[in-house]
Amino acid sequence: MTATTTGSRILAALAEVRDPELDEPITTLGFVASASVTPENVAEIHLRLPTYFCAPNFAYLMVADAYDQVSALGFETHVILDDHFASDAINEGVAARAGFVRSFEGEAVDELDSLRADFLRKAVLAGTDAVCRPLAGFPLATMTLGDIPDSPALGRLKRRRRDLGLPYADDSPLLIDPLSGDAIKNDDVPLHLRKARLTRTSLDANTGICRGMLRHRYDTDGQGEEAL
Amino acid sequence: MYEKDGEKYFIVDSHMHYWNAGPDNWVPGAEQYAKGWIECFHAYQGLGPPATHWPIEKFMSYTEDDLMKDVFQDGYVDVAIFQPTYLTEWYKEGFNTTEKNAALGEKHPGKFIANTRFDPREGDAGLKQLEENVARYGSIGLKLYTAEWNNGSRGWTLKDPAAYRYLEKAQELGIKNVHVHKGPTIWPLDKDAFDVSDVDHAATDFPELNFIVEHVGLPRIEDFCFMATQEPNVYAGLSVVIGGLMHARPKFFAKVMGELLFWVGEDKMTFGSDYGIWEPKWQIEGFVDWDYPSDEFSDYPRVTTATKKKILGLNAAKLYGIEVPKEYQLDAGEGAPAARDDSVGVSSGSPAASLG
Numbered sequence: 001m002t003a004t005t006t007g008s009r010i011l012a013a014l015a016e017v018r019d020p021e022l023d024e025p026i027t028t029l030g031f032v033a034s035a036s037v038t039p040e041n042v043a044e045i046h047l048r049l050p051t052y053f054c055a056p057n058f059a060y061l062m063v064a065d066a067y068d069q070v071s072a073l074g075f076e077t078h079v080i081l082d083d084h085f086a087s088d089a090i091n092e093g094v095a096a097r098a099g100f101v102r103s104f105e106g107e108a109v110d111e112l113d114s115l116r117a118d119f120l121r122k123a124v125l126a127g128t129d130a131v132c133r134p135l136a137g138f139p140l141a142t143m144t145l146g147d148i149p150d151s152p153a154l155g156r157l158k159r160r161r162r163d164l165g166l167p168y169a170d171d172s173p174l175l176i177d178p179l180s181g182d183a184i185k186n187d188d189v190p191l192h193l194r195k196a197r198l199t200r201t202s203l204d205a206n207t208g209i210c211r212g213m214l215r216h217r218y219d220t221d222g223q224g225e226e227a228l
Numbered sequence: 229m230y231e232k233d234g235e236k237y238f239i240v241d242s243h244m245h246y247w248n249a250g251p252d253n254w255v256p257g258a259e260q261y262a263k264g265w266i267e268c269f270h271a272y273q274g275l276g277p278p279a280t281h282w283p284i285e286k287f288m289s290y291t292e293d294d295l296m297k298d299v300f301q302d303g304y305v306d307v308a309i310f311q312p313t314y315l316t317e318w319y320k321e322g323f324n325t326t327e328k329n330a331a332l333g334e335k336h337p338g339k340f341i342a343n344t345r346f347d348p349r350e351g352d353a354g355l356k357q358l359e360e361n362v363a364r365y366g367s368i369g370l371k372l373y374t375a376e377w378n379n380g381s382r383g384w385t386l387k388d389p390a391a392y393r394y395l396e397k398a399q400e401l402g403i404k405n406v407h408v409h410k411g412p413t414i415w416p417l418d419k420d421a422f423d424v425s426d427v428d429h430a431a432t433d434f435p436e437l438n439f440i441v442e443h444v445g446l447p448r449i450e451d452f453c454f455m456a457t458q459e460p461n462v463y464a465g466l467s468v469v470i471g472g473l474m475h476a477r478p479k480f481f482a483k484v485m486g487e488l489l490f491w492v493g494e495d496k497m498t499f500g501s502d503y504g505i506w507e508p509k510w511q512i513e514g515f516v517d518w519d520y521p522s523d524e525f526s527d528y529p530r531v532t533t534a535t536k537k538k539i540l541g542l543n544a545a546k547l548y549g550i551e552v553p554k555e556y557q558l559d560a561g562e563g564a565p566a567a568r569d570d571s572v573g574v575s576s577g578s579p580a581a582s583l584g
């Protein structure tokens with residue numbers, strides 16, 4: 001395998017890792033500072049974040065997910081979070097497969113699964129806005145996912161619903177409550193769509209701030225970052 | 229005051245600071261946190277127009293002269309409200325204490341309101357300190373940081389029984405306004421420190437107090453909005469919203485403002501520059517000139533001159549009992565600043581009520 005091919009496989013694997021809060025790949029966000037493989041087939045990934053104080057719970061999830069993705073390719077893997085107040089605890093915790101609570105002994109009492117699920121629900125709501133915004137005037141409460149033409153936004157919405165254990169097949173309702181999975185009743189559609197739009201706005205605004213802060217901190221592009 | 233196109237705006241900067249974050253004030257052993265914190269703030273300044281950026285040295289230790297010039301002389305502000313941030317685990321004399329703020333305020337009568345703070349983890353001694361601060365500085369407002377470190381504890385919530393004891397005491401002492409920092413933060417660890425549900429509980433149980441959620445829960449604006457529509461005494465503090473988005477991300481700024489106007493309403497939004505992160509001048513000038521950029525925003529509530537007058541000063545003036553000269557007040561029929569009933573779950577007259 002050539003070095004270029006290896007590099008692109010690793011970047012493709014890292015593109016599967018999302019900032020759970022922003023619901024965007026860490027590559028396009030510019031969070032991958034470097035990704036390299038030694039001749040001995042050891043992968044070393046450096047991640048970077050917009051601030052020294054970015055939430056350590058989300059940082060931990062990204063480092064752990066990056067480790068899982070790259071080591072699944074068969075490399076001995078080292079993922080290192082740079083320039084963060086909790087770098088040592090996170091890097092050592094992930095390397096030791098310690099879990100979040102053991103990595104922050106005395107400071108954390110819960111693992112992060114429920115936090116991740118909370119943010120997946122937000123991603124479902126935001127994705128609902130992305131899919132439904134062009135559909136004004138359609139009887140959304142009676143429509144199914146299969147009624148919608150394929151698009152990247154629809155594919156993403158289905159994947160987020162699948163990840164949460166919510167219905168995502170073509171015959172499942174287009175609009176569902178992201179907590180219960182129940183279909184949204186016709187009378188509740190306007191408020192549901194308002195909430196979906198607000199959630200998407202919040203995610204987008206937050207992403208915008210994070211990108212601006214990252215740019216202030218580092219004047220180089222990240223690996224796999226898309227020019228904006 | 230600010231005047232544009234014949235309209236006069238009374239300006240209350242309801243969220244600003246006077247800090248010392250220079251190396252002389254760093255706690256030995258905690259230098260990396262003290263330095264990391266102020267560098268993080270400095271990165272926020274980078275979201276403003278380039279001509280308003282400061283070098284980090286000035287940013288760490290701006291002077292009284294800087295503040296008076298930037299806020300009052302150049303910045304149009306009539307009354308500025310100090311919001312203290314202690315962070316004494318990292319800064320020897322605190323980052324920005326009630327004492328430091330009030331000392332400056334005493335030199336410039338009528339310009340400042342000095343809010344104070346509490347931390348329920350400080351027990352009886354903290355209650356006594358709160359009482360002394362209110363007596364000494366005449367505070368009628370508080371700034372609370374639920375994510376602050378304290379002796380190994382990484383945070384607290386307004387739902388804690390100890391916090392209720394403090395809120396009861398605050399109310400008894402005449403406190404009216406509680407600014408809660410729900411925004412960009414530190415150390416959320418396993419908790420989601422942006423969680424605003426604790427404000428929901430406290431606002432319900434302390435209906436006489438006003439809760440101003442600073443930074444509108446960013447990055448959880450949606451959680452804040454859903455909560456604020458249910459509580460007549462919850463307000464949206466716009467610090468970071470204008471400073472962090474209006475210049476750097478104008479389209480998202482328009483959307484966020486549209487959402488806040490829809491869910492919370494123009495009577496319940498207050499301007500705060502977050503000085504020294506951002507100077508007020510460009511924020512005020514830009515906001516007075518601002519409107520939605522395109523038809524894409526046509527189903528958000530309209531923004532009028534009265535909207536801007538309320539947000540830039542009249543709402544906060546009402547909350548703090550600041551007297552507003554006649555020529556800066558609204559005409560009859562232009563609404564009631566700081567009215568509590570302007571939100572979805574509260575009034576049938578609010579913009580979102582039609583959603584049923």
